[in-house]
Amino acid sequence: MSPRERLRGKIAALQAKTEASGCTEAEAMAAAALAARLMAEHGFDQAEIEMTEATAPDSSIRTTNRTTWRDKLSAAIAFYTNCAMLIRSNQGDILFVGREPGPDIAAYLRDVCFGAVDRALREFKTTPFYARRRKLSTRRAAAADFVDGMVLRLSVRLGELFKPVRNEAARQEAKQALAKREPGAVLVPLKDRKERYAGAGSAGWRAGADVGLHHGVGGSAAPLAIEDRS
Structure with a gap:
């Protein structure tokens, strides 16, 4: 850290000291004053304090600047959960930043989606199409066309399910918070590759439909979760 x-x-902990949390009025006021002073001295704003973060492991081997399917899927998940994302190759992970509970949902979605793609790809490699x-x-x-088709289908379905909770203002706040936390980060545009085998892409698209998506607990307006039925 x-x-x-x-x-x-520390600032967040000071802000949590209120009368409702068991502090006296004097203690709560003193904590609030100290939090405000620290925020002013160190350039924090309230939006940054309220941001949370979560990480997901990333063992991708990058030998070129070409965008991987893992990067595309991670970016889509970050977008639909109102988060900003940073690939930290030196730490072997991906950082998601956003308002709670977005980052935790993003990290969870990423792990489950990656597992679903890996399993579907293994199955695709046993098919006659691949053997030919x-x-x-x-x-x-x-294989790349298959995965691209599956990632596209998953991204479309996530977009449909997360539409009720998408908030561009929250995502922009997340991007600003990430920029403050990681000032040396470099923006790398995502690049598409040309499809070679339409049949493989179509198979991936169909495989993306077999990953079960459902709403989280708490109703249709709640954050969404993903379930792999494979």
């Missing part, structure tokens, strides 16, 4: 993260936690590709290069292309 960085010094800024520890300070942010004799060269390593053509098999890799077919």
Whole structure:
């Protein structure tokens, strides 16, 4: 945890000291005054204090600047959960920042979606379509087209389900908070690859429909969860 993260936690703890939490009026006022002073001295604003974060492991090997399917799917999940995302290759993880409970949902969705794609890809590699590709290069292309189709289907379905809770203002706040926490981060645009085998892409699209998505507990307006039925 960085010094800024520890300070942010201290400010949040001070703000939590209220009469309702068991503090006396004097204690609560003193805590509020100290929190306000720390925020002013160190350039925090309330939106940043209210932001939470979560991480998901990322073991992707990046030998080129080409965007991977994992990057695309992670970016889609961050977008629909009103989060900002940062790939931290030096730490082997992806950081999600946003208003609670967005980051925790994003990290959970990412783990489950990745598992679903990995399992579906293994199954695709046992199909006659894949076996008919004799060269390593053509098999890799077919596998990539399959995964791209599945990631696209998952992204579309997540967009449909998260539409009631999407908030662009909250996402912009998350991006600003991430920029403050990681000032040296570099924006890398996502790049699409050209499809080679439409049949593989269609198979991936169908596989994306087999991952069960459902609303979380608490009604249709609540944060959403994902369930893998495979």
